[in-house]
Amino acid sequence: MKKLFSIFIITMLVISLQGCNDKKVNDLNGDSKITLKMWHIWAQKSQDNNSIIIEDVIKEWNKNHPKIQIEVESVESEKYKTKLKTASATNELPDIFYSWGGGFSEPLIESGRVLPLNNYLENGVLNELNDNMLGNVTYKDKIYGLPLTFSVGTFYVNTELFNTADIKIPDNYDEFLAAVKAFRKKGMTPLLVGEQDRWTGMLYYDILALRESGLEESKKALSGYDDSDVFLKAAKRLEELVDLDAFDEESLKYMRDESEMLFKKGKIPMYYTGNWLAGEIQAENSLIKDKVMIKTFPLINSGKGSNQEFLGGAADYLMVSNNCKNRKEAVEAIEYVCKNISKKYYEFGSGLPAWKDNYDETKINKLSKELKKLTENGKYLLYWDIYLGEEKGDKHKELVYKLFQHKISPEEFAKDMKKLEEYH
Structure with a gap:
């Protein structure tokens, strides 16, 4: 009798343990949930349509x-x-997590x-x-990130202000300087920058260097061999614009969002920034x-730059x-988030596509289509703060600010x- 009872107890324990194991399997295959924590930089939902796109995709x-499930935390850039x-x-x-490529992500x-x-x-991805979407995140044949979009430094021109003022839209740098002087003479601020966000002024310096010295000389200088005075020539060009009062005297006090409102309200005729602004410019409620x-940023007649050279890239x-x-x-x-954001950004006007897709051209922002055509044969140099990495990039931005x-x-x-x- 005792033997039968022992067998019964052992049998019940085995069944009980099997039940526990079955429950664990069922939990894993049925009710369990994985939470992936994600960080990105698009934090200003009330002002930044890009953040709304990302939120919708997630x-x-x-x-x-x-x-x-993806759980998101966002912090300003x-x-x-x-x-x-x-x-x-x-x-x-x-x-x-979000990261910039190139020198920023390398450490x-x-x-x-x-x-x-x-x-x-997976095969085929x-x-x-x-x-050319992975060069900035590929090291020793290993891929460390997937691209969200393709970024291009873009020169925006308010044609209405040019027509009203009867000033020629510039096709080269001499005409650009003439337009700066003409608008200033009429009491209008020619160019926009919100230099409390240091990268906004840096973009002007970087494109001036690209126009003055060209892509290869600029890369050479950034690699520590500035034997063609790339840095000096571009600094003189920027100093000239500052001396001509091309930027509002309050520019140093504005953050990018604050200053950008002036362009969005139709108060400033020219603005050089990224193509991420195109969507807001063409939005239904845009003024x-x-x-x-x-347009491509104007070429300098004596410079080595080409109209097929752009700041930006993946x-x-x-x-x-x-x-x-x-x-x-x-x-x-x-993979899912990047593919869908790439598509939606292109449609809205926040970036050129990084991924192939069958795009419905009727949905594409017209400025995005124009930029895509303009950059078909483009060659790119990353924005210098990304190219140089965080510490050197910050130093560069501070020098431009000065x-x-x-x-x-x-x-x-x-x-x-x-x-x-010397900076590490």
């Missing part, structure tokens, strides 16, 4: 993937850089904190990308809808932390730029 993913750097140093990166990758994606990308055209990526516990799912998620303030001469600027190799 909502679509979460709706279509109930067992793999400059603060984000500090947050990302700190998280990398303490090995606390989220599962998925992250070298630290071993970023997951190489090669083994997680790389064929879905447009050409300057159909009043703005895009600069915006999503990456996966090496500490991510659900790597396969995270890579699947960034040029705007007249606190440094072009010669001093060039001398300090040549010292950037």
Whole structure:
């Protein structure tokens, strides 16, 4: 009897344990949910349509993937850089995170904190990308990110203001300077910059360097060999614009968002910034809808630059932390998010497509279509702060800021730029 009772107890324990194991399997296959934490830079939902696009894409993913949810945290661009750097140093990166490519992401990758994606990308994924999208996140044949969009420095011209003032829209740099002087003579601020966000003024300096010295000489200078005085020549060009009062005297006090409102209200005739603004310009509620055209930044007659050379390129990526516990799912998620954001950005006017797609041209922002045609054979140099990496890039932006303030001469600027190799 005791023997039968023992057998009964053992049998019940086995069944009970089997039931527990079955429950675990059922939990994994049924009710379990993976949460992927994601960081990005588009934090200003009330002012930034790009953040709304990203939010919508992530909502679509979460709706279509109930067992793999993306949880988002967003921080404004400059603060984000500090947050990302700190998280990398303490090995606390989220599962998925936004990063710029080139020199900015290189230290992250070298630290071993970023997951190489090669083994997680399904067959054919790389064929879905447009050409030259991964060069800025590929190291030693390993791919460390997928692109969200393709960025191009863009010269916006308010044609209505030019027509009203009877001033010629510039086709070269001499005509550009003539337009600056003519608008200033009429009491209008010719160019827009919000230099409290240092990168806005940097864009003007960088495109002037590209126009003055060309792509290869600029790259050479950024690599520590400025034997053609790239830095000095561009600094003199920017100083000339500042001396001509091309920028509003309040420009140094404005953040980008604050200053940009002046262009959106039709108060400023010319603005050089990224193609991410095209969507807001052509939005239904825009005050300057159909009043703005895009052009290549004017060529300098004596310069070495070409109208097929642009600032920008594939600069915006999503990456996966090496500490991510659900790597396969995270890579699947960034592939979905990147593809859909690329498409929606192009349609709205926030960027050129990084991924191939069958686009309905009737839905595409007209300025995006114009820019795509303008840049068909383009060659690109990353924005210098991204190309140089965070520390050197920040130093570059500060030096440009000093040029705007007249606190440094072009010669001093060039001398300090040549010292950037000392910054680590």
